[in-house]
Amino acid sequence: MMVNQACRGFLLFFVVCFTGLAHASLNLELTQGIDAAIPIAIVPFKGNDTLSQIIQTDLQNSGHFKVMAKQEIEAFPASPDDVNFAYWKKTGVNALVVGKIDSQGDNYQVTFSILDVFHGSDPQNQVTNTKVFTVKKADIRQLAHHLSDLVYEQLTGEKGIFSTRIAYVLIEHPQGMPTKYALVVADVDGFNPKPLLISDEPIMSPSWSPDGRELAYVSFENNRAEIYRSEVASGKRELLTSYPGINGAPAWSPDGQKLAIVLSKSGYPKIYTYDLSTKLLSQITQGSSIDTEPSFAPDGNSLVFTSDRGGSPQIYQVNLSDFDIQRLTFDGSYNSSASYTSDGKNLVLLHRDGGLFNIAILDLGSGKVTNLTHSGLSESPSVAPNGKMVLYGSLYGGSGILGIVSVDGQVRLQLPSRDGDVQGPVWSPYA
């Protein structure tokens, strides 16, 4: 009996202890933080600095990262084992990218790691992403962008857009020579521009296919407006429409089966869908207004388009099953060039306010229009596949240049200028 009592006593003691322990910690709730860029350091890769530079630029330009200036870095680890976490904690960065590059003939072998500075001290918790790549030396930029994507995804949880591309029309005016038009495909940072088509006649309105392999565009090479599709990798092209009058503003459906196009063969520019396999046309809008610039909704069930049916250019939406039309913009006397963000909640468009043409974003829920650019000389907005950035054309120093702005207005970039005017930029889908 004594033992029994003793046992009970011990049990009680322990229960009290544990409940005591359980109540010994304070409960706190954190619900508000800061909206700031993630501090990160990209340590110059051992062997070659190019990669780290590209990664640094990519991440800094995304607006989500505050990259530590190279000149401030005092430690140069090349692999996770070399990392002195105490030092990096003091620098205030949350994450660290280290790597090394080995030249192997025509190739580079790249070893790269992403480290969480605040997990690093506990080997169990260390979040390291070490990867090894072998790439052709010519493809080094592509790899760098891929690494930027990896860093971006790991640290923000979102897909990076550093491996996406842009397409645009470059209009060159070589001295004493006729104007040259080129349909150019380049990296999203503007590097590696490659002409897909060069023509003496205007090229207009490029549009990326959903798989990112093709571009549809308007070419006047036959002295009339015609819509073509071209495979980016091979250059292989196909003539799609060549109707009398306007053949313009091709836009791919999300499933890649159709194009929405503008044809004026009925007398007025109207929206049609063109089935890529059957080649059948379907008229979507009617009437005597000018309807143009169609763009599919992410779910493919409707289109937005610009129309002056209300008296001035405004954005309308048409349902592809019942052809029901709704007006979407009521703010300002001129709204055009609309396209959806990938979540379907916003429209990015060209908005004129008192003579100034700026890129704006329309919240479809609230109807609120917010300007993203302010120069008044913008045009042709194209939304990035992550729905967070907008590529657009602008006039700068008399030349057409390209700019990128984030939908929250915080990031503003200008792409490297070209010799000539850059027009009609479009952002490719994810690679």
Place this chain on the structure above:
Amino acid sequence: MNNRGYKLAFFLSVLLHVGAIAGLFIELKAPNDVPLRVENKPNIIHAVAINQETINAEIEKISQQKAQQKQAQLTLQRELAQQALQIKQQAAEKIKLQESAAKLQHDYQQKIVDLKKQQAKKNQLDAKQRHTVKKESSKQTASKQQQKDREQINLAKREADEKLLQEQVAKEQQERQRLRGEQQVIEKYKGLIVKAIGQQWLVPKNLDKSLACNLLVTLAPGGSVLSATLIKTSGDSVLDRSAIAAVFKASPLPVPTESELFDKFRELRLTVRPEGFLS
């Protein structure tokens, strides 16, 4: 009656008896007493011739005389005997008297002794009683005193109890106030800690208010973060890691300096849920 009393009484009794018996052997000369003398004179008889008759007469006469004498003697003897007896009796009586006197005296003395004893006893009893009474009375007075004392004590106790109660109440109030004050201090520091961490917390861009993660944070005195472990993931590793990084970056966290209060802050359970931004 104690042993010594008995012994004395007995001894006296024996003595008296011995004395009495001895007295019996003592000849008492009473004033009218005829000294009892037994003459040891030899009887000288003068012989004369006598006729027979005469002799006979004489013998008769002598015999008569003898008889008379005898008779007289007898009577005398008897008288003497009686006297002796009387004397004896008297003596006996005297003795008796003496005895009785002695007895009386003895008794008397005994009585005295007894009385004395009694007295002594009484005295003792008295004394005892007195003692008891004294005791009692002293007891009583003592008890009275005790009662008084007790009452006083009770009173004092009650007063003390009241005082104690008051003190306890005051103490409890103080304690409650202290706890409230302590609670206020704790709340204050909790707020400071949350704010400090919040200022370092880079809320993930894909703000999902429905997600939350739980961290267990241990602190050293002074607020240095010793560890921040994920005890419940939000399902979004980016959110989890942003929270952990924020805790470490905010180190050392603001904590009370007083060690007893700080002890409550040694272990924190932090729920992190992205609802918005610090203004």
